[in-house]
Amino acid sequence: MSDTVYSIALAGLLHDVGKFAERAGMDITPQYRDDNEHLYQPHYEGRSSHKHALYSAAFIERFSDLLPNLDDKATAKDGNSLINLAAMHHKPETPLQWIITQADRLSSGLDRQVFEGDESGTAYRDFRKTRLIPLAEEMQFGRKSGDTDTLESYGHRYRIREMSPEQVFPVSRSAAEPTDNDGALIEYKALFTVFLSHLSQLAHRDCPPLWIEHFTSLWERFTASIPAATVGKVIPDVSLYDHSRATAALATALYCYHNATDTLNETAVKAPSPEKFLLITGDFYGIQNFIFSSGGSTNKAAAKLLRGRSFAVSILSELAADRLCRRLGLPASSVLLDAAGKFTLIAPNIPETVEGLLAVEAELNSWLIQNYYGEVSIGFSSVAASPADFEKGRFPELWERLGKAADLKKYRKFDLAQSGVINNYLDTFDNTLSLCPFCGKRPADPKTRGDQYLGDNEAACLICRDHIHLGSKLVKSRTLAVITASVESTGSNLHS
Ligand SMILES: [Zn+2]
Structure with missing residues (x-):
């Protein structure tokens, strides 16, 4: 940049x-x-x-x-x-x-x-x-x-x-x-x-x-x-x-x-047309189900898990916006809103933006399918806008158009090529461990054995372990840094 x-x-x-x-x-x-x-x-x-x-x-x-x-x-x-x-x-x-x-x-x-x-x-x-x-x-x-x-x-x-x-x-x-x-x-x-x-x-x-x-x-x-x-x-x-x-x-x-x-x-620069802007909304789907999902065999650490999951949704939304900004060559200040698992940013209406949008959406969804089995997914929707659309009195109409585009997108969450069976699901299990006792969906990972936050549970999946960590550290720590790190196996790359 x-x-x-x-x-x-x-x-x-x-x-x-x-x-x-x-x-x-x-x-x-x-x-x-x-x-x-x-x-x-x-x-x-x-x-x-x-x-x-x-x-x-x-x-x-x-x-x-x-x-x-x-x-x-x-x-x-x-x-x-x-x-x-x-x-x-x-x-x-x-x-x-x-x-x-x-x-x-x-x-x-x-x-x-x-x-x-x-x-x-x-x-x-x-x-x-x-x-x-x-x-x-x-x-x-x-x-x-x-x-x-x-x-x-x-x-x-x-x-x-x-x-x-x-x-x-x-x-x-x-x-x-x-x-x-x-x-x-x-x-x-x-x-x-x-x-x-x-x-x-x-x-x-x-x-x-x-x-x-x-x-x-x-x-x-x-x-x-x-x-x-x-x-x-x-x-x-x-x-x-x-x-x-x-x-x-x-x-x-x-x-x-x-x-x-x-x-x-x-x-x-002064001309009120053409459509120079692309307003983009990123929307996480399935948040409620994900945050409140049960199915695990234990209720231990329920409060920490709930806190960690809801925080994870907001940080995932911020990170998705950040990923998109980096791909589009925009600074973080281009994100206008970011709240409740939804963000809006303003980008230039050029072919590179549309390409970047599709590429980042596919990249994030393939990560989400791999890690969350499609329970949570993200959709980007966009509308083109001219400078005249921001002029006095016209903005609500533009905002409504963006909302409708986001609604349409919601009903086409995944493309067919991405959805369906989770490949190698059974191969991801360790033979000595079973399902994660917290989510009851992902395999428990031997790397979490003996983790101080898991109580008397032998092990958990990496994602639940991360969320329990987040949930307990959120109330004790003053700062949180998100860093880029190489991702081991299929674990999350969140570190607190
Ligand atoms: Zn789990």
Whole structure:
């Protein structure tokens, strides 16, 4: 994968870092402002607007030592340094800068709704005080989205805080919103300071794909409660994290599309057609049966096994998304959603994506059939989309199309060549052992003899052993690393 892909992804994630920095009161010298304002901020009716773009540039410049060094001399000379890619999004000049601008617009188009009942919306002077509105409040029965709403008609908000179990719950508006700007500034500043101290500790600056994965989770922790848009008529219900992650995914797919089709020019990048994107859903089937399956002869370790199995499903889903990203040459930030055994990612609509999709699906299913005998399987479905499909009001239709494609796929889980008898099933048994006592499906493996987690059971299959390990270590360990290792026999390659 070229460094440009990472520059584009990181520029997408960082393009609005200036909003965080500005609201936290990061200081910019008058000299810096005079020298750079005209570069990053559009000029309108005698005034410079979109001040956050200047702050994005200042942030990237000031903390460049904490970011991976992605700029080679050629890209920087062409105006495509990370700083320009990220901060020129309101004043783009090169095709690559236009890619971030377009991705930002499409990302806003898919997530932004306005107050229909409020003429003025939030005044600019209040931009620091605005707090994120919980989506659940918009889902109230009988309430239509944007339906004669005003800011006042929403009773709850999220506090500006780092992500935590407590922070999952919104609080009343008065408890979350500071009464004055000074109070609002203090809250942002506190969050920003801790964010910077964690940023300085991120490892692997010399390995951009890994660093971007670290950064994406740090970014989520610190910007999931920050509203992306805080002034005007926009309903502040989208976090800075969600907005920037979607921008990064869209920008990466746009770049890969135009690069592969040799159309990396301003006119083509700005064009609302053709279908440049492929939205992909990966769906695990049979999860419920797998997690709650019984059939073994023992109920020992039932809680550990249940915990381990449900965790295994979520990690398998993440690993499937990761496998697909690697095959398609996309960074991890291209995965938009990943929850409950289902993920969605945005890829470029080029033949290589379709080929990669089919190859990875076949590879994963053959592994699943070998190890889970078809009890669990995965299906990839996709729909092509044009930039126009992300524009205001049209996204729900696209989302529905993707859902229907996933439903269709569900009923054609395996192709016939893959399903049927499990080859060599009986040969996989050790003559001295029988079926695994936990699942009652796979042969017990002699390698698990004497394992401390199996209690008085003589042995288990490798997969149940792994799941029991996971289930017991999940509650005791602080970290988990997934590493690539050579796979012995038919065992799982999960290590905790
Ligand atoms: Zn088993």
